[in-house]
Amino acid sequence: MQAVGVVVEYNPFHNGHAYHVQQAKKLTGANIVIAVMSGQFLQRGEPALVDKWSRTKMALASGVDLVIELPYVFSTAHAKQFAYGAISLLHAVGCKTFAFGSEDGRLQPFLDSFALIDRNRALYDALIKEYIATGISYPKALQQAYTTLQQQFPGAYIDLAKPNNILGFHYIEAAYSLNAEIQPVTITRIGAGYHDAIDEQSQIASATGIRQALFHKQTLQHVAQFVPSTTYQLLEEWQQTYKAFASWHAFWPFLRFAILRHTPEQLTMFPDVAEGIEHALIKHAKNARSFDDFMEKIKSKRYTWTRLQRILTHIYTGITKEQLHAHVTPSYIRLLGMTENGQRYLSIHKKHMTLPLISRVAAVQNTMLALDIQATTMYQQGLPCQTIHDDYNVPPIRK
């Protein structure tokens, strides 16, 4: 059995994801698809719309054979660390290939871009330092250094201003750091772009567009055409159980409570809280009328929306810099769910996996896993109705 890996959030799983899964098999000749999926909190620093078990069910219903969890340490990190955690896990679980989405479906520009930076690392780092010294943000400095390199060594490179391209770049980088024992392929995205609103003539919408429709129109009917029927049913079930989808808007009273419970000094325990943002967080948490109002008050050129949301995720979960920095590389393969095929794959390949496979959390003591469990506990606290789904009592989903 041959497995191809995909790196996903499935927030929620939609028709574009189903297409990606089919194409991943087709392009690589694999007969098993393994998704490494973010847990309760995502890379943009947000709670997932519905929890990891609902999202696992969506995936298993639409072509994915195994879902393993991308630990909190990586799922809420910046692109480089996120990609490193994800690709390392796909490698550990035995994938020989992984497939990621791109705008035009060509892999070469990604490889060339990575080679451009990798071969000129010293110059690149010097340029970044130079640009940071001018007072611009770190992401902006990276971007400028990259532009300068491209001018010196012309070629067909990818545009690293696009979030999906940044992720693709770091996937390649991670695969390279694993001695290329796992090979990338890329699949042309179809339909909507990353941030596009939904288009009623189409069957493909971005997850962002679908979430916006869910939050603003408040009815599931508006998104039915863009998602498989299982996704639709699971979203409906969630809505009936919890009344609302998870979001910062819903979690806001607790997020505010968490911020205000600390002194500014204590807030610097959390990653990236420095340079006075701790004072702004407290000041504006006190008088903001809503989460959006709060964000409008604290965001700046230096502290972008995503950067702030990642900070807020850690404050909300109570997971400190010290706890996060204690972990740099995945130490387990947490199984969230499997089809019958996925289960066969596991029984054949388990003995060759380079990390322990965890199906039952209660049997394991692991400080990185403890953060995933903590993230679930805190995610649950934000939900209006407290049906207790926790990492101890939910076994891997089977289909």
Next chain:
Amino acid sequence: MQAVGVVVEYNPFHNGHAYHVQQAKKLTGANIVIAVMSGQFLQRGEPALVDKWSRTKMALASGVDLVIELPYVFSTAHAKQFAYGAISLLHAVGCKTFAFGSEDGRLQPFLDSFALIDRNRALYDALIKEYIATGISYPKALQQAYTTLQQQFPGAYIDLAKPNNILGFHYIEAAYSLNAEIQPVTITRIGAGYHDAIDEQSQIASATGIRQALFHKQTLQHVAQFVPSTTYQLLEEWQQTYKAFASWHAFWPFLRFAILRHTPEQLTMFPDVAEGIEHALIKHAKNARSFDDFMEKIKSKRYTWTRLQRILTHIYTGITKEQLHAHVTPSYIRLLGMTENGQRYLSIHKKHMTLPLISRVAAVQNTMLALDIQATTMYQQGLPCQTIHDDYNVPPIRK
């Protein structure tokens, strides 16, 4: 102008309190009554029913001339520290006497009990140690040591098993530690006992009885006969604004969130969290169905209801052992409200006060005061409707 002090929580202010204020004046010949009143969190480790400003208004309407705040450090402490903070403040604000309630209205048994322990301090301490070694709780050991002393030196002593007597005892102790520059008087309590339910034939009920009636019967009419009309109006206003009176029941989702956000190790930052209670707090916070259910699960002989509630107060407000232990003696007189007479008293006596008088919080930097401000912020978070009354924008109440 001569001032008598009273130590109060006014949770809420009732007819028994009004009687105590009149008697305090009568017995001491004072023409000014100064109340040192707990802020948002109380000695039994609970949020006050209504905030400190509403309770100040109640007091000023019924015979109290000045209300000063008992800082959080003392208002949430055990009886000895609570009493020390309160009597020190009454002394600092210029009271020559203070009046406290007792069952039979005689001071001598209090003085004798204090003398019994004070003169036999070494024996008393040795007895306590001995009894603790048998495995009983600290309060129980105190009680037994006291009984043994009484057997050795017979006399007419107070019963230190009663909460109000314990407070009275520590008031005397505090006054003594201030070189008896402030003199105690005691006033017979009339009507209901500390924990008695309300009696519909009477006009006097305990604050505990009134709170129980408010929470269980949910209508203000049931308590109207026991409180002055201003109290009634203020309770009604509060109910209209906030929908609910503050209580652990109302604050429970946030309290649980606060507990679960920490590792067991982090919970030991908070006062009195040790000996494994940190694990029990997390375990039962996860699966308790309500605050009462939670308390039933964690309480024990060693961890009594009040002791646990004090722990929970600090976890809720986020105020750590380190922050509390940095403060042992009051460092300011925080004015919450005054009548015209109270104001005249202040202008005459201000220059002789031994601590700075604070009317406007924004003008002051004080780490003990910062905890009072923090307590208000966190108290507000638990309320369903967020009308912003904070220490920066509420000036002293005037009547």
